[in-house]
């Protein structure tokens with residue numbers, strides 16, 4: 001449609017290559033790790049930017065969706081499913097603990113209900129086996145295991161995140177303002193608690209030994225030194241796709257409906273806009289973005305820890321969106337890349353979380369519309385343009401021998 | 414078919430705590446006409462609009478629109494059936510431009526959803542440029558062309574009123590509910606608005622108007638409904654209402670006392 005619309009995207013791609021070249025040429029390849037991780041975190045932030053900046057709905061639970069993606073992916077690709085695959089239906093009913101044995105709170109579930117719960121699990125895993133979703137691997141002790149292939153796990157993880165987002169979003173998005181903030185905060189805490197209390201998810205230790213995710217040909221998502229540059233590009237391209245999709249949505253009928261809901265929900269309703277549907281849609285989309293980031297980052301890092309589920313992470317995402325300018329995607333991306341990189345390099349030391357909380361407070365107090373605003377840029381451009389035009393004019397006139405007296409002196413006369 | 418009923422209120426009631434804001438209101442609006450609702454402050458006119466458009470639920474009574482029962486429907490569904498409205502205090506999308514406001518008004522006339530928009534399918538681009546073209550035409554109809562790229566929050570009060578009216582018309586509704594569109598306008602603007610309302614009517618859009626400006630109401634209305642303390646006090650042609658002693662007593666006579 002409009003070529004100029006894609007200009008920032010082109011700049012992004014150019015910067016992607018330029019940064020890679022600079023880093024490779026200066027031999028500072030260790031920077032790639034933090035930049036790559038920042039790319040993934042930025043995907044979470046973009047989703048939140050759509051939800052908060054455009055639709056005007058807050059979420060303090062997006063670390064939860066990130067964790068659902070990351071933990072599901074890690075669990076599915078590292079857990080040994082062979083016992084479930086090989087257990088007969090008889091065993092499913094008789095010895096359910098074999099299936100649920102790794103879930104600590106399973107003991108709280110009455111045996112009969114547990115047996116019934118075993119059926120869908122056995123069915124699901126069995127079906128996956130038929131479709132060849134499992135690949136052999138080894139656990140930490142060198143024993144052979146059967147786990148989901150990363151590509152199969154990807155679909156299951158993302159669908160889980162979408163499903164949970166729908167279930168949570170439907171009741172929660174009826175709330176407004178700080179009620180919505182508190183409800184989503186509660187959701188984040190619940191996810192964090194479940195992860196902490198479930199053996200399947202490694203409890204306080206998290207999950208490690210997540211295998212590499214082979215994409216096509218030699219491309220593979222992993223944290224190995226050899227693949228550092230490739231992974232920088234893979235993450236950059238995934239972020240790029242998320243950016244393009246988000247830009248398209250923002251500039252479409254859907255984006256308009258979201259902003260209308262943000263502007264005045266009742267007026268939007270009187271125009272035939274089904275606010276609940278759009279709010280749910282953008283909530284699920286932002287949850288999906290967060291889960292996508294989680295899924296890929298867990299393969300890149302090779303592990304996931306409980307700190308990712310923390311509410312402080314959710315606060316961090318929100319503060320980045322606020323500081324980046326809420327409804328300016330590129331501002332938010334720039335802010336996210338900068339802050340995440342600096343934070344991951346450890347420049348904030350033990351003040352990391354405090355720093356992000358501080359950013360939130362300072363932004364809300366002094367720059368409620370964020371740091372990177374188009375308006376600010378426009379003012380600067382206008383001023384410099386006026387200045388240069390005046391200077392050019394002055395020089396032209398001076399050439400013709402007309403000298404301008406200073407305006408102030410004129411006035412004094 | 415000119416006297417076909419398009420909108421009908423059947424015994425509407427609404428209480429706010431102990432206040433009976435709308436009492437057993439029956440009336441109907443004929444297709445293609447301009448019907449006005451007048452009444453002193455607090456008579457329940459806005460509340461009645463909210464009941465008709467589904468913004469608040471009625472305690473009892475029914476609303477029929479184009480032969481369909483709409484009283485239990487959500488506002489967005491009622492709007493999609495062809496009912497548009499404006500608000501007593503304008504409710505524009507302040508951070509959007511005038512054009513974007515109008516295009517948002519064409520929501521039900523367009524289809525692109527999340528997935529089609531994300532992928533920017535070719536038909537969504539066609540739909541978008543068509544929507545933009547129709548919105549521009551509408552702005553020209555409302556003589557708002559010069560404000561097209563202005564952000565709504567920067568507009569003068571009178572212009573905001575007009576933009577809100579244009580946004581409601583963007584739905585291409587069958588009926589348009591206007592809540593005090595002339596409030597805060599000067600005489601010239603009011604006169605222009607009267608003409609505009611007649612032109613909208615000429616497009617085939619039925620109009621239900623709440624207004625305090627008597628000369629305007631008497632001028633353009635085909636029929637008038639008078640509300641007082643939530644109940645219907647009188648209903649009839651403008652000249653009948655002007656002569657009605659009850660109306661003169663509670664409403665028109667107020668100034669003379």
Ligand SMILES: Nc1ncnc2c1ncn2[C@@H]1O[C@H](COP(=O)(O)OP(=O)(O)OP(=O)(O)O)[C@@H](O)[C@H]1O
Nearest residue numbers: 429432434452453454455456457458459460461501
């Ligand atoms: N949401 C509400 N809660 C409580 N009382 C309300 C509410 N909305 C309206 N009322 C009351 O109902 C009565 C009717 O109000 P309404 O706004 O419908 O009057 P109106 O005829 O539109 O008046 P005006 O000419 O001032 O706009 C008023 O007494 C008002 O205070």
Ligand SMILES: [Mg+2]
Nearest residue numbers: 458459460501
């Ligand atoms: Mg009113």
